[in-house]
Structures are given as structure tokens and as C-alpha cells.
Amino acid sequence: MQPLKYLVGYPPHLQAQVQELIAQGRLGKRLAERYPEPHDVRNDRQLYDYVQALKDRHLRKAVPLGKVVYDSKLQVMKHALGTHTTISRVQGAKLKSSRELRIATVFRDAPAEFLKMIVVHELAHLKEAEHDKAFYQLCTHMAPDYHQLEFDLRLWLTHLELEDAEARALRQDAHRENEA
Incomplete structure (x- = not known):
């Protein structure tokens, strides 16, 4: 399993749940369902x-x-x-x-x-x-679900990074095939 750099401070059981979503290829879909609005x-x-x-x-x-x-x-x-x-x-x-x-x-x-x-x-x-504490109280005053949004943003950044790595790997594979 690869480390989840955006989730380093979170408990191991949460990180394990995220790793499971990644392994099943469901992280992006879960985020898109939860946050469909651009x-x-x-x-x-x-x-x-x-x-x-x-x-x-x-x-x-x-x-x-x-x-x-x-x-x-x-x-x-x-x-x-x-x-x-x-x-x-x-x-x-x-x-x-x-x-x-x-x-x-x-x-x-x-x-x-x-x-x-x-x-x-x-x-x-x-x-x-x-x-x-005062900072986070102010954040939750402006956005009551601030902490959940911060966590989900970290999930989204993880998803973007994984998508980017996958796209790079596909480009490298295509480049190797062209050279052969």
C-alpha cells in the first residue's frame, strides 16, 4: 500500500478505509456522488x-x-x-x-x-x-461542515494525484511501445 500523504495525521482505521476505496477504484466515484456541484x-x-x-x-x-x-x-x-x-x-x-x-x-x-x-x-x-482552536472555531462559524470538507478535500487531492500518476504511467507505456 502506498502512503496517503494528504491523510498523514488521520487515524489508521480511516486511512485503511481510504486505501480500500482506492483498491476498489471507488474513491473518485464516491467523491463525485457526494460533491456533484461545480x-x-x-x-x-x-x-x-x-x-x-x-x-x-x-x-x-x-x-x-x-x-x-x-x-x-x-x-x-x-x-x-x-x-x-x-x-x-x-x-x-x-x-x-x-x-x-x-x-x-x-x-x-x-x-x-x-x-x-x-x-x-x-x-x-x-x-x-x-x-x-480559535482559528478552527472561526472556520466552523463560516462553514459548519468545515472539518468534513477539509477531510473530503484531502480525499479529492489524493484522487487527483492518483489519476495524474495513472495518466503518466499510460503515457510512459505508450512511449515505450513507440520506441520498440
């Missing part, structure tokens, strides 16, 4: 509007957002699904700061619930810097 947030402007609406609903008093974009440089393999940064600039005698959220482009094609989960996660960082 989203319509295709470009950076739509993403900004989507994030701003969630922020206005749950974090009205948080600092304003200067920029929200899909970022193709964020790599899922390095566990960067989204980032939050503060950019400070001097304007005259004042120091102005702007907050930016960057969401990995893999979420363009993710189910709607997974986009919401990553946006909620990054928005929570506007108020809570650390991944502590």
Missing part, C-alpha cells in the same frame, strides 16, 4: 466577488481585501492550496497595508464546496494567524 467562479474577478461576499457575511470588521486571485504558482504537492499576505506600502507620511488572498488554480475545477472550504480557511487567517 462552481461558476472561473476568473479572478468572480473569485474576488465570491470571497468578498463571504467576508461581508461573516467578517465585516476584518481588514479590507486588496486582491484575490487564482495563482497557478501555488503547488498542491507542496501543500500550498491558498495563501494570505499583507503588503505594506508607504504613501506620503502614512503606512498603507493591503491584504491579498491567492487560491491555487486547482480549485477552478474543484467542486463548489471545496472552493468554499479553502476560501473560508484563508479568510479565517485575516483574524487568526495560527491554526489553533
Whole structure:
């Protein structure tokens, strides 16, 4: 059995259940049944509007957002699904700061619930810097099923990685056949 890098912190019995779904070829189907709805947030402007609406609903008093974009440089393999940064600039005698959220482009094609989960996660960082109890309480305030969504997102990332590895193997096999 291959290690499940996105599920490392989860109990062995859960990992075993996931391994069983993978072995039976049912992981992707199970996720597609559970999360059939895609989203319509295709470009950076739509993403900004989507994030701003969630922020206005749950974090009205948080600092304003200067920029929200899909970022193709964020790599899922390095566990960067989204980032939050503060950019400070001097304007005259004042120091102005702007907050930016960057969401990995893999979420363009993710189910709607997974986009919401990553946006909620990054928005929570506007108020809570650390991944502590207060942070996760804020996440569950914005998305009551946050913890289930996070787990299922990890399953989805595992599924994507397995699909990618399978596609690479098929390409390599085809290449070897062409050379022979």
C-alpha cells in the first residue's frame, strides 16, 4: 500500500478505509456522488466577488481585501492550496497595508464546496494567524461542515494525484511501445 500523504495525521482505521476505496477504484466515484456541484467562479474577478461576499457575511470588521486571485504558482504537492499576505506600502507620511488572498488554480475545477472550504480557511487567517482552536472555531462559524470538507478535500487531492500518476504511467507505456 502506498502512503496517503494528504491523510498523514488521520487515524489508521480511516486511512485503511481510504486505501480500500482506492483498491476498489471507488474513491473518485464516491467523491463525485457526494460533491456533484461545480462552481461558476472561473476568473479572478468572480473569485474576488465570491470571497468578498463571504467576508461581508461573516467578517465585516476584518481588514479590507486588496486582491484575490487564482495563482497557478501555488503547488498542491507542496501543500500550498491558498495563501494570505499583507503588503505594506508607504504613501506620503502614512503606512498603507493591503491584504491579498491567492487560491491555487486547482480549485477552478474543484467542486463548489471545496472552493468554499479553502476560501473560508484563508479568510479565517485575516483574524487568526495560527491554526489553533480559535482559528478552527472561526472556520466552523463560516462553514459548519468545515472539518468534513477539509477531510473530503484531502480525499479529492489524493484522487487527483492518483489519476495524474495513472495518466503518466499510460503515457510512459505508450512511449515505450513507440520506441520498440
